[in-house]
Every structure is written in C-alpha cells, then in structure tokens.
Amino acid sequence: MSEHEIVPGIDIDDQIRDLYNVGKSCSEIANELQVKPNYISRRLTKLRKWGELTAPSKKLTSAAINAEIRVYVAAREELAEIIRLTGLSPEEARERVRYVKADNRARIRRAERS
16 A cells, blocks of 8 residues: 555646636736646646647747847848837837847857857
8 A cells, every 4th residue: 555645636737728828928827826837837848748738838939039030130130120020019129139139249259269
C-alpha cells in the first residue's frame, strides 16, 4: 500500500485554454481563476504540448514581430513606414525599434570580441 494520499486536483484546463485562446495573459487568467500565475504557466506548457492551444504564445509572436522589425531596420526604413508595414501603434513600434537597435549593437559588440 502506498504512503502517499491521492488528492483530486483541480481540473480547470478547459477554462485556462479558453481564456488563453481569447488573448488573456497568464496573470489575468490566474487572477480570474484564483490560482498562482506559475500554475497557469505550467498548465499552458502542457496544453501547448498537447496541441490544445490555438493562439500562438506571446513570446513567439513577439519574437516574430521583432524579427520583422529587424529586417526593416536593416533596410533603413523610417519609423512611419515600419508602423504602416507592421500595423503596430506608434508607441509600440518606437519601443520595438529601440529594442532591436540596442540588440543589434550588443550583437556587434559580441561579434567583435570573438
């Protein structure tokens, strides 16, 4: 006989999946379901692994947008043109361009040290 007691868990995967697929963040889902954000993050990892999520992860989406902006920055596009091409708000586009330029400078410094 096992020493461990089996305690039924909470089965809120359907709710987590539905809320995530409509665009809610981990913290928003955690607040709504009254659980810890870390729990939501772990469940989302499992749901993603099982193919239950239709919305792409925010991290992958953000990386794709930054890659697109990196191409526009390398092509020396103006900020107004980047805004038009990406559909981002001016504030978000400005912030992402600033991030991409800083990241490019860091990549160049690392390459020079190698």
